Amino acid sequence: MSQDSAPGRVRAHLETLVARGRPGDRLPSVRELMSQLGVSPTTVRAAVAELIRSGTVETVPGRGTFVAAPSRRRARSGDRAWQTLALGSTITGEDLLAPLRATPTPDTIDLAGGYPHPGLYPDSLITRALRRAVRRPGVLGRAPVEGIAPLREWFAEQLGPDGGHRVLITPGGQAALSLIFRSLALTGDTVLMESPTYVGAVGAARAAGLVPVPVPMDDQGVLAEGLAAAVDRTGGRILYIQPRFHNPTGATLAPERRPAVMDLARRHGLIVVEDDWLHDLDDPWHRQEPLAADDPDGHVVHVRSLTKSISPAVRIAAVSAAGAIFERIRATRSVEDFFVSPIMQETALDVVTDPAWPRHLERLRSRLAERQELLRDGLEAIGVDPRSVTGGPLHLWMASPRGLDPDELRVAALRNGVSVVSGTSWYPGDVPCGNIRLSNAAGPGAEITVGLERLGRAVDQLSA
Numbered sequence: 260m261s262q263d264s265a266p267g268r269v270r271a272h273l274e275t276l277v278a279r280g281r282p283g284d285r286l287p288s289v290r291e292l293m294s295q296l297g298v299s300p301t302t303v304r305a306a307v308a309e310l311i312r313s314g315t316v317e318t319v320p321g322r323g324t325f326v327a328a329p330s331r332r333r334a335r336s337g338d339r340a341w342q343t344l345a346l347g348s349t350i351t352g353e354d355l356l357a358p359l360r361a362t363p364t365p366d367t368i369d370l371a372g373g374y375p376h377p378g379l380y381p382d383s384l385i386t387r388a389l390r391r392a393v394r395r396p397g398v399l400g401r402a403p404v405e406g407i408a409p410l411r412e413w414f415a416e417q418l419g420p421d422g423g424h425r426v427l428i429t430p431g432g433q434a435a436l437s438l439i440f441r442s443l444a445l446t447g448d449t450v451l452m453e454s455p456t457y458v459g460a461v462g463a464a465r466a467a468g469l470v471p472v473p474v475p476m477d478d479q480g481v482l483a484e485g486l487a488a489a490v491d492r493t494g495g496r497i498l499y500i501q502p503r504f505h506n507p508t509g510a511t512l513a514p515e516r517r518p519a520v521m522d523l524a525r526r527h528g529l530i531v532v533e534d535d536w537l538h539d540l541d542d543p544w545h546r547q548e549p550l551a552a553d554d555p556d557g558h559v560v561h562v563r564s565l566t567k568s569i570s571p572a573v574r575i576a577a578v579s580a581a582g583a584i585f586e587r588i589r590a591t592r593s594v595e596d597f598f599v600s601p602i603m604q605e606t607a608l609d610v611v612t613d614p615a616w617p618r619h620l621e622r623l624r625s626r627l628a629e630r631q632e633l634l635r636d637g638l639e640a641i642g643v644d645p646r647s648v649t650g651g652p653l654h655l656w657m658a659s660p661r662g663l664d665p666d667e668l669r670v671a672a673l674r675n676g677v678s679v680v681s682g683t684s685w686y687p688g689d690v691p692c693g694n695i696r697l698s699n700a701a702g703p704g705a706e707i708t709v710g711l712e713r714l715g716r717a718v719d720q721l722s723a
């Protein structure tokens with residue numbers, strides 16, 4: 260109601276009287292207001308009704324309208340305290356991911372990042388692909404909910420000849436995890452997860468109302484006996500697992516454990532969500548096939564993202580699943596977000612089918628390996644126990660230097676101009692040890708060295 264409208268004028272007049280008066284003071288009657296302000300009875304009643312709703316005035320039938328006690332006045336405009344009550348307890352899991360998403364200031368060295376350094380993106384491949392993509396017929400229109408056919412076919416061929424799995428394109432791996440959890444489970448359902456595990460998966464599961472349950476793992480991946488015990492105890496039907504370059508530990512599931520995991524899936528009817536997030540950073544000559552490549556009964560939902568190997572901005576990932584599971588995922592996707600931009604899909608397809616793509620991946624792998632060596636070499640000097648260090652192509656995971664509290668170290672590191680990840684949020688259950696994760700996705704060598712020096716200063720300050 261605007262102040263210039265007739266009810267707005269009446270309301271403003273009454274608000275002035277309320278501000279000047281005291282609780283319980285009688286306000287002018289409808290008739291008095293009509294003659295003072297020259298308005299109709301309907302206008303007066305509309306204004307009074309609004310002030311009653313906001314708790315500013317109250318009426319006593321037969322006696323009139325009075326200034327309400329302040330305790331009865333409800334939130335004025337701009338006061339959003341009511342939202343706290345309306346929304347209730349938070350389950351978004353967003354707080355878990357905040358440190359990951361934080362953009363460091365330009366002078367902070369980023370040893371926390373989850374993507375390769377921008378200097379390693381295939382800029383010219385992306386630019387060329389984008390230029391070609393926007394010229395394709397129909398690309399400025401809609402796309403099928405599952406994604407464009409040639410990109411889906413490319414992902415399907417990559418998964419292997421097993422067949423039965425169908426592909427759906429999502430805007431990145433995080434969106435895929437969220438979609439899968441929301442499609443395949445109901446609030447309160449258990450999701451079994453390696454401990455530790457990717458904090459974004461814990462967040463997505465919590466946001467879907469699911470209960471993450473930890474399953475023990477070691478440097479060879481998930482422990483089959485631990486998984487069997489967790490299934491027996493919880494009756495959980497969904498397992499989230501990273502068999503390749505597990506984030507944060509870097510572990511790859513040992514070949515001899517794979518049959519045990521799949522056997523458990525068959526015996527207990529488990530859905531295995533296989534997050535193959537670093538597929539492209541594995542050596543193509545020696546890499547293990549995804550679990551989904553040998554999954555005739557459709558237990559595995561495979562997620563593969565291109566955001567680490569192309570760029571985080573080309574947000575394309577694929578979910579591959581079979582049978583009714585695929586249909587459920589497709590149905591959920593169609594109600595939450597009709598399709599991924601065809602421009603991005605065409606661009607990703609162009610990049611991965613460019614003859615220069617394998618060369619880009621080779622270069623990316625070797626640059627990251629060089630940086631990882633540099634990072635690893637500098638750890639002992641800042642108080643890290645080298646026996647505790649594990650890791651994959653993008654990160655190293657280790658006991659916090661000199662046993663310092665990882666959360667305190669993260670804050671002290673930031674004060675010294677370097678960002679690191681504290682491992683405390685990376686456990687779906689109890690946090691058994693104080694670990695940190697350092698990423699070799701920072702800039703070229705010199706940056707990693709300076710980052711480590713700054714982290715060393717933070718360690719010294721905290722342990723002084």
Ligand SMILES: Cc1ncc(COP(=O)(O)O)c(C=O)c1O
Nearest residue numbers: 373431432433457506536564566
């Ligand atoms: C294990 C794992 N899965 C999925 C993702 C999601 O990545 P994106 O949404 O960029 O594809 C990440 C991101 O770091 C990750 O570490």
